[in-house]
Amino acid sequence: MAAAMSALAVAAGGLVSAAVIGAGPVLADHCDPAQATASPSAQQRQQDQNGQQDEDQQQQPDQQTQAPEEQNTAQQQPDDQQTADQQTGDQQTGDDQQGQQQEQQDQTGQGGGAAVLDPAASPEPEETASTFSRRGRQTRTPTPSPSPSQSQTQDPDDQGTGSPSPSASPTATDEHDECLDLGPFVEDFVNIRQVQSVQQDARTGRNGSRGTFVSQCGTNRNGHNNPDNFIVAPGVSNGAHHLHDYVGNLSTDGFSTDESLAAAGTTCRQGDLSTYFWPVLRDRKVDVNTDDPDGNVGQVLRARSVTLQFRGNATSRVVAMPRFLRLITGDAKAATNGTANARAGWSCTGFQNRISPDKYTLCPRGSQVLRILDFPSCWDGQNTDSANHRTHVVFPGQGGACPQGTRAIPALRMTLAYTVPAGPSYAVDAFPEQKHNPVTDHADFANVMPDRLMQSVVSCINRGRRC
Template structure:
């Protein structure tokens, strides 16, 4: 598991996400947000210029300043009195199928339908540009656990002009990103963030702290861009991890990233810990995407551009009791769980959810 001392805000400033053009396959709005919109300036680390993000009052952000405060704010849990037992796994899965595609992004362009490049949505079936915590919470979902009404999305994949959807339910891991896995707590209701950026360079994509393996198919691994050829009937896969340390103050910030950070390595140890600026350990989300791949891949692209522009969004709308049960049983409990919260290698530990993926 790759770690970095850089926070997302220092590495990839995500205000460029809201630029009016996103490259190949982008869809932009003909409407001008107007002079009444607020803006936030932030430097792009790889272009050296400043991009302004249009911010408008909407949904969860009534004043349109881009900051959504946590209520109440949260401080870090104290470390365990002694090191927890060594466990290789401390995770569970959320298996969620694709619901729809649309040029919407309720995090970057809330209340502005059609403004973004095309996205492929998973989980909550109602996700659109107007989605809020209230509209998502308790809604219908394609995730195996009915308690997971969260919204997950990423730029749509194309082969030429044909949209290619992922194969079946996708695996979204919830892991411990810190060594003391007993300090991981559930996501606060309404937390949202963006991982990566459509404007990142190929080198920034490779160096991203969430990088796991890059694009791969057949015997081709570690690719920044798409492999040029994949065996017939194979899968194009990608894994990318999200930051798991929270500042405890905001459910969102104007760049949609700086309220989150990746763990640091504690000096003089091999322990991964949350930095003082982001002291609250949350689950580390990891997307593991699987697309059908067959033969020539030279025409494959993302709606945001080349393979190095991959990024994804997460908007938490879990039922609180269900998420806590899975986090406590699987992550804090040091187990390798499926979507029911069941670890086949430790059957005696039982499952967090029943056969219908609901709380017992």
């Protein structure tokens, strides 16, 4: 009997340890950042601590035999335990009431609105044995992975509770965590309420241009995706090593030319043949694309909305972009290159004054994740491209004025909105060595607007209209 109780204690201890550290399932969702406590070094420290806890649990078999009962609320409990649970429930009810009062205060402070924007419970949601059991699997007995619809409709504030099946729970000895250092990590996420408010745009002066023009091109419902980039890697298939979403020009791939773009169709209105593209965002809780050699695993999340807005300059009027002008923003390799060219902007709907340049945002219930990508808008007046794809068009200075020798052109801002799975469990596609760092977010654009349409864009902006 003592031997059996000891064995049960070891199993229960392993289950708790796996639930906390996310010991390596084999499929894609063991790359779910919510399964990692932090970076690989932090995980190793957590494993060492859990190993010590397991030894202590083996020395106390009488206490550990109660672990399955504690994890399964459907089983009977001693009267004293039931009384304690009832007291805990009363306390939780009080906490819920306080949370509702806080939610009402938050809404009042924001001036109300249709969406309910209550804060996430924690920027780093607590992991449970249930969430690990649902996403992990043993080498011998796999468990079904969740469907994309399940993960995408989860409430960001609901972290999930429940009891795992002991037979479905892996242990550290069963598997090797292939994604231990794949990234992103829990420290790559931040609660949007912890992001400081910023003034995003320079104030427009008397001689500035206040108008805007929006090109409506859809959200890539036609599934135009490829891992190419004809701007930085022309003539190369899989030159980006990560998947791009495209809107606008229907022909864009690694072999696109000015002539092929001009002859193609478009998803944009008003005959805008321009091409707009960015790396996809993925739900890392879903076992899809598991064999990708670049580590871009998970279910692709299509943007719920895509806003392509051309804006003015704070100190001057704008001039027309030349046709076939090529622009890039951000640095796909900023995690290793440094942040000199990084331009990532992560936010949430309802919190657009809070933009994180280097962390994925965790948004409250009713709010969507935003990617805000601003492009350079000070053109050298001569070139449609340059050797590094940056020096021919640069960003305005801190006050919004373009540097001497350059002219202000319509400034493109992409705003992409997503419904993402609950918790720190999504990531942007990236080069493998970048470890899905949020600072690597970037986007590309090539102007293929007919000249007449570009003149309309310039006129709208300079006249202060919204088109």
